[in-house]
Amino acid sequence: MNAADVRLSIIIITWNERENLERCLLSLMDKVDFERDEVIVVDNGSRDGSAEFVATLPQIRYFPLERNFGVGPARNRGLFLARGKYCMTLDNDTIFLTEDPGAIVDTFFQAHPDAGVVGFQLLNVDRTRQDSTRRFPRFYQPIAARVPISRQLGFVKRELERHLMLDTCFDDSNDPLEVDYVLGANQTFTKDVAALLMGYDDRIFFGPEDAEFCVRTRKMGLRNYYSRKISIVHDYKRRTRKFSKLTIKHLAGFAYMLKKHGGVYRYSLSERR
DSSP states (O other), X not given: OOGGGOOEEEEEEESSOHHHHHHHHHHHTTTSOTTTOXXXXXXXXXXSSHHHHHTTOTTEEEEEOSSOOOHHHHHHHHHHHXXXXXXXXXXXXXXXXXXXXXXXXXXXXXXXXXXXXXXXXXXXXXXXXXXXXXXXXXXXXXXXXXXXXXXXXXXXHHHHHHHTTTTOOOSGGGOSEXXXXXXXXXXXXXXXXXXXXXXXXXXXXSSSXXXXXXXXXXXXXXXXXXXXXXXXXXXXXXXXXXXSHHHXXXXXXXXXXXXXXXXXXXXXXXXXX
């Protein structure tokens, strides 16, 4: 396939999760038009046989890294390698349900040239809608998310509900729906936008690189959208709810994002209306 003809590059990062990766890739094999689109796996130094499995799928472009560089940096390597006009990030714990995503993505961006990032519909394992859209957070959002007792305070509870967009109706009549940001489990954007932004911020190891990327598309004057045109099951397991080294890295990334942008709440759609 000529690089100039590639339409969509689906970028999946993985780290020692062969079972998830295997399930994800197998779900893509009969959905992706490999004559026009590509799937790229960037491996953050797995030692669980992931490489041996991917070797059985010659359609997949596989790029192993020597160690775990984190989410944003690994995705950036995928973006650098991507040959498509459009790029889609996809977590390895997903199952793709919709055929020919490249055609749908192309149609979407043709109809919405103002789009910065679009997040397509993520579903829970039971096929109910997953809360994958967000409003930009206030500084105390991580406390609301991780300290249940804090939600007894009215303003903390209201902040969590605002952040999770629990007051929003998600249905076909609101498709696409403009939002502040969508989870990095599925973000789609043009390669040109990724180049202008120089990809994700390499200083964020594990979240909120997805929110920070959407802040920058908003600052470019672009709009971020949620759409139900593509459906993806996301077997979502939060890794930062219990205190760990990963939690510390996540909170450090959150603080870095707020400092970098002077706070992000002021970029929220709710502040513009």
